[in-house]
Amino acid sequence: MEKELLLMLPGPVPMPERVRLAMSRQAINHRSAEFGAVYADCVRVLKTAFGTTNDLFVISGSGTAGMEAAVSNVGKDKEIACFVNGKFGERLYKISQRYGTAHEIKSEWGTPLNLAALEEQLEKGAEIVTLVHNETSAGIKNPAQEVGRLCRKHDALFIMDGITSVGGDLVEADKWGVDIAITGSQKCFAAPAGLAMVSVSSRAWERLTKNPPFYLDLAAYKKSASGKPMETPYTPAVPLFLALREACLLIEEEGLPARIARHQKMSGAIQAAAKAWGLALFPKIDKLHGYSSTVTAIEYPAGVKDDEMRAAIKKMGIVIAGGQDHLKGKIFRIGSMGAVSAPEILATLAATQYALKKCGYTSKGNGVEAAAEVLG
Amino acid sequence: MEKELLLMLPGPVPMPERVRLAMSRQAINHRSAEFGAVYADCVRVLKTAFGTTNDLFVISGSGTAGMEAAVSNVGKDKEIACFVNGKFGERLYKISQRYGTAHEIKSEWGTPLNLAALEEQLEKGAEIVTLVHNETSAGIKNPAQEVGRLCRKHDALFIMDGITSVGGDLVEADKWGVDIAITGSQKCFAAPAGLAMVSVSSRAWERLTKNPPFYLDLAAYKKSASGKPMETPYTPAVPLFLALREACLLIEEEGLPARIARHQKMSGAIQAAAKAWGLALFPKIDKLHGYSSTVTAIEYPAGVKDDEMRAAIKKMGIVIAGGQDHLKGKIFRIGSMGAVSAPEILATLAATQYALKKCGYTSKGNGVEAAAEVLG
Secondary structure, three states: OOOOOEEOOOOOOOOOHHHHHHHHOOOOOOOOHHHHHHHHHHHHHHHHHHOOOOEEEEEEOOHHHHHHHHHHHHOOOOEEEEEEOOHHHHHHHHHHHHHOEEEEEEOOOOOOOOHHHHHHHHHHOOOEEEEEOEEOOOOEEOOHHHHHHHHHHOOOEEEEEOOOOEOOEOOOHHHHOOOEEEEEOOOOOOOOOOEEEEEEOHHHHHOOOOOOOHHHOHHHHHHHHOOOOOOOOOOOOHHHHHHHHHHHHHHHHHOHHHHHHHHHHHHHHHHHHHHHHOOOEOOOOOOOOEEOOOEEEEEOOOOOOHHHHHHHHHOOOEEOEEOOHHHOOOEEEEEOOOOOOHHHHHHHHHHHHHHHHHOOOOOOOOHHHHHHHHHO | OOOOOEEOOOOOOOOOHHHHHHHHOOOOOOOOHHHHHHHHHHHHHHHHHHOOOOEEEEEEOOHHHHHHHHHHHHOOOOEEEEEEOOHHHHHHHHHHHHHOEEEEEEOOOOOOOOHHHHHHHHHOOOOEEEEEOEEOOOOEEOOHHHHHHHHHHOOOEEEEEOOOOEOOEOOOHHHHOOOEEEEEOOOOOOOOOOEEEEEEOHHHHHOOOOOOOHHHOHHHHHHHHOOOOOOOOOOOOHHHHHHHHHHHHHHHHHOHHHHHHHHHHHHHHHHHHHHHHOOOEOOOOOOOOEEOOOEEEEEOOOOOOHHHHHHHHHOOOEEOEEOOHHHOOOEEEEEOOOOOOHHHHHHHHHHHHHHHHHOOOOOOOOHHHHHHHHHO
């Protein structure tokens, strides 16, 4: 029987039926009251998930377009301090290099940020700071609140990539002093890939730099969004907006605190399984850093081959992620984003436990049972 | 009864059911052989529609993102000559101003291009030329082949916006000497809005300029597309690719020449109706310029108010377009793009004929009958 694979990745993630079916309707005019209401529904729920009362826009493009919108609108010819402890921190650093003078503050992937080095950069005159809140490449949650505090102390703008935290983990952009926050549709929102969402503080508006890319010019988004009906400056990806609206309404129906608690429970179950198996979680955390609650990165035990293990799991219809770049073969990653609940987690852990055994690893204990204890 | 409106706009246009339903399936991994095959199917058909054997990529973003990808990858700090005889020519000019020194070659909207002025610019050293092939704001088709000839003569790169011609009208990018051609998904392809397609010649690759926007960096698209499986550099809008694939397969099934002939027949019927009504087509054409076969722009007779007439038509469930910017109230526009065939055209013309009468205009003759003569 052909059946879709269960994607337990750090995005894309399975979409609820209501979200998927919203896309199958006939084309609607994107310069109409109907589309304006769709956009407004999205923005209302997104602001709650971002923890912001700032302006917020939806860009038809992937999360990377959102990252570039942030950097390019305020970073031109500026000194930019970029935290890197994983792949997406690297991406923000690369984007920053196209616009300003970017200073990498590097830690090993999955290890704590060097906050002292940030203070040093800020004292030297860095005006912009970039941070990935939840670094999926390494499964680590970075201390956004602490970074925000340092940015405010030195009057720097704070750009935070919340692509894999907003909508699944607690984000309080305003309280933390985030000036531009970014997320993507295909992660914790469980909507289709292809939309980036960006919030912009009044401090950021006051410090816009010249000539951002035309397509990513936030001032144009602001102008179009403030009209009646609410619009986007260029033709939006209408079906994706329709799907995102349903995804947002589902978040309202579940309630954001309940949704965040669910993500913590699901990742807690995966962590409990790893512990029972005798496997180490990959991130090295301290009291400021935490394990991600939207993706769990686990170290392979000696002798277990990544391609073999993930092939054995895929044979059972489930896809988990390996490591990226230099972490290929060293870690595997299980997503717990979006609409995921106990059945998907239990199935994934049972398949993983079996695959570990098949690949020659003798687990210390029963991870599936340990997870069920958390979930039950 | 609530029923969707029939959109007879110059995009977005009604989508065939097969295209719409393709979007409702569950998320698939965009780094998989399955997605690679979807992308490859799209590119195969797109190359035929572009009339090119050049590299061709699909960007998750609107047509404007495609326009900016073209200009930003080859136009940085260059002298750029920009033809403007409508709104989208203006947009290419505005984008060009962000990257190089842009020289506007302006004609009134809907009137012929000044080819002598282009020669002058090329002699003065313009290295890039931008043109909108089919200018929907004015319903005019511009002489791409002639512009291409002049570009080659002076060894300039030729950027052609084919957003509302590719897939509905004859485009022969290679034969015409187009270096970068652009189209969008929601026009003649009758797919959802949100994807831009860009072809790149070897001459363009040889003349890439530095530091285009990260998200629109064509070299990154080339690298990802040349892998196995074929990929995009950043997460693509997967449901839109699935829909575009179906739209492309429908084009293959119909056959491109038959599709182009259908567009000509449909627009021919609209033109015949206008003539029978005694209304003038808006564009002033000559032997190099033509009437668009994907959108027909018609002048309002004295006394007929745009908002009243379009409201009367909308009351019958049909949406046509007014004029943009300074043409608001002066023209109305009927799209004949994509999957549109006789029933939609007849219904639209019947509604328009009735609305003209209701708004106080006495038609010279029966436009619906004249259209039926063309369609029958």
